[in-house]
Amino acid sequence: MTGMRWVFIFSTLVSTVVFTARSQQPQECAGVSCEAAASGLRAFSDPSPQGLRGNGRACADCHIPSEHFQLSPASAEARYLYWQLRRQFDPAADDPLFRPIDANDFRSNGGQANDYTNLRELALIRVTFPLPPNVKLVDFSTGNTTAESSVDVWRAVPSVQNVALTGPDGQNPVARGPNSAGGYQRDARFGSLQEQARAAFQSHQELIDEPSQALLDDVAAFEKTVFSSPRAGALADGVRQGLAPLPNADPPLTEVETKGKVVFARACAHCHGGAGMSTTPLPVVVRYHDTATSCPRPVDTANPPRFVYAQCPPLLENNVRTYEFTTAAGQKIRRASDDPGRVLLTGFVGGAPPTDDWNKFDVPGLRGIRHTAPYFHNHSAATLEEVVDHYIAFFNFVRAQQPPGVFPPVASTNGVAFDRQIQPEEKAALVAYLKRL
Ligand code: HEC
Ligand code: HEC
Incomplete structure (x- = not known):
């Protein structure tokens, strides 16, 4: 199956290349340079793109190509069990999906953390936010606010398929940013795929070197060529070309x-x-x-x-935290959530x-x-x-x-x-x- 899906991606690239080559245009894949997309694809599955030093993870460790570019609990658990099996024979055996930053006990055990419950059972990844100045966390046992200046929430890995169709669209903006009219991530906090990729390199892959703009552009270019079906790809072509009406992306329906x-x-x-x-x-x-x-x-x-x-x-x-907000009027409001979404930005x-x-x-x-x-x-x-x-x-x-x-x-x-x-x-x-x- 893995092979099959890669074939789909590659054949999409290749067929577009052939088509545009015939028309003597610069080679274009889904509206981006094929060369950039190919380079972005390599970077996507490379733990140290352009030799940058990180924690050994690649984008493709979480956005697994054979799993429609996301991560399911079944696959996280299977990888964990296989990693443990290999460790019986080779103590140095490694699976880069499992890094202490995504262990439940990272805040208490740091680099020694090894409780991967959230990752194994729900395929959830730690995402850390600095708390806005008017927000504090409440200690579960004492009911008092704590000195913590950041909070961890646990989020599922979304697919990168169809990101050419989602993201900011300029429609129906809300009163407050960031990205009042759409963006990337579950809370729309990033306005471009480049900004998103830079943050992913730094947070999930712990890169100690700064990724170049060209690298970020290439990764973004690649992501724009990844679709869940040729129909979705054709729809994105239509949007790009400003077609009206847009092609119907649904297959024939019963x-x-x-x-x-x-x-x-x-x-x-x-x-x-x-x-x-x-x-x-x-x-x-x-x-x-x-x-x-x-x-x-x-x-x-x-x-x-x-x-x-x-x-x-x-x-x-277990992932629920209680937050205390001080409103502009000085009122204190307490609420509990496993992930309060955009309020962590505003x-x-x-x-x-x-x-x-x-x-x-x-x-x-x-x-x-x-x-x-x-x-x-x-x-x-x-x-x-x-x-x-x-x-x-x-x-x-x-x-x-x-x-x-x-x-x-x-x-x-x-x-x-x-x-x-x-x-x-x-x-x-x-x-x-x-x-x-
Ligand atoms: C450790 C696992 C992990 C790694 C490695 C990782 N991601 Fe992600 N990715 C996530 C999670 C979790 C989210 C959702 C985060 C959020 O909403 O705050 C996400 C979100 C995204 C999104 C947003 C999709 C959307 O529809 O809004 C894109 C695009 C993306 N990642 C691309 C990348 C790229 C490119 C890389 C490599 C540079 C990468 N990711 C590495 C876990 C990972
Ligand atoms: C009020 C706006 C709203 C309506 C109405 C709505 N959705 Fe959603 N939908 C959302 C939001 C916001 C999320 C993200 C929730 C989250 O990630 O926790 C979401 C998430 C989803 C997801 C999960 C996507 C994923 O990748 O995990 C599915 C599936 C979905 N909606 C289907 C539907 C269907 C089917 C309906 C109609 C019955 C519907 N939605 C109606 C706002 C809406």
Whole structure:
């Protein structure tokens, strides 16, 4: 299989090369120089590109090409077990996926850390943020704020497929940056693939040398050629060329899948819109969202409960930290989350729900989504069926927050009816459609 997928990538490169060579143009692959893309591909799987010194990891150790350029728990665990097996015979055996910075006990044991629970069981990677000046962490046992100036959150490795279709798009900006109209990473904190690659080299690969701009450009060029299917690639071509209408990236659909597409348009596309399915196209719906994927999740006290989210596994509950925010008015607000998303960039809580940055994430693209389970920033949904169940709870939750008879655009197509909800009989069709993207 690995071979097959590489063939797809290479044949895409090669066929584009052949096509453009015939037309006597400089060789172009998916809108970038083929030479740059080829060099970026080499750097992507090279632990020391251009001889730069790091921790022995390459981009491809986490964004595994044979796994649709992401990392699944099954593959992290298999690699861990194989590493341990090899260590029985060779104490120096190494797998660069496992570096102390991504061990659970890194903060207490530093370079000796070796508890890889989050990585093995959920394929989660440590991402560290400096705390905004008005934010403190709360000690779990004493309830007092701590002297910590940074916080660790644990995030799943997104695919780099289709990044040419996602990222900043200039549409429907929010009030606060960074990247008020879309970006890369789960919180959209980077505005370009170059900026993203530089940060990845420094944080995940612990490079001690500065990567050159040319290297970053090449990596970005390569990433722009990586698609989940030739259809997604053709769509990106269309976007680049400004075609109207854009090519349809869906394959031929069955009757059931077509029904699912109609459900998607009503229940999902107001957030997962645009060519990348990652743009919130309506100015009435805010660009970044809290879709209650963080842990712990809201629990309804009404009986019978009006909404029921799946409970988070204990492992994710262990990653929860309590934050204390001091608002501009001097008010202190405490909230708990395994990953509060964009608020770590802005420190802004306490406004009306759409303006508050707590637990807000960028909307990810969905092309090729069947290949990249589990889902959400913390891998808390194992399957697309679980994702859809989560959204059923989400719409019920939104309804429960509102005064009777008032429905915000996120749950209503006309502000009057609660009609974006997925009905039980629509679930199978929606999942069938998602599996065709
Ligand atoms: C240790 C594992 C690891 C390594 C090594 C790694 N990444 Fe990532 N990558 C991640 C994680 C985790 C995220 C999500 C981080 C976040 O949202 O804060 C991510 C996010 C990304 C994204 C954003 C995708 C999107 O849709 O927004 C891109 C692009 C990317 N990585 C490219 C790279 C490149 C290029 C390299 C090598 C220079 C690299 N990564 C190395 C784990 C890794
Ligand atoms: C209110 C905006 C909003 C709506 C409506 C919405 N989504 Fe999402 N979606 C998001 C955000 C934000 C995330 C990122 C959450 C995270 O990473 O924790 C996301 C994540 C996802 C993911 C996980 C992607 C991944 O790579 O892990 C899937 C799948 C998904 N949504 C499908 C859907 C479907 C299907 C619907 C319709 C039933 C839908 N979404 C409706 C905002 C929305």
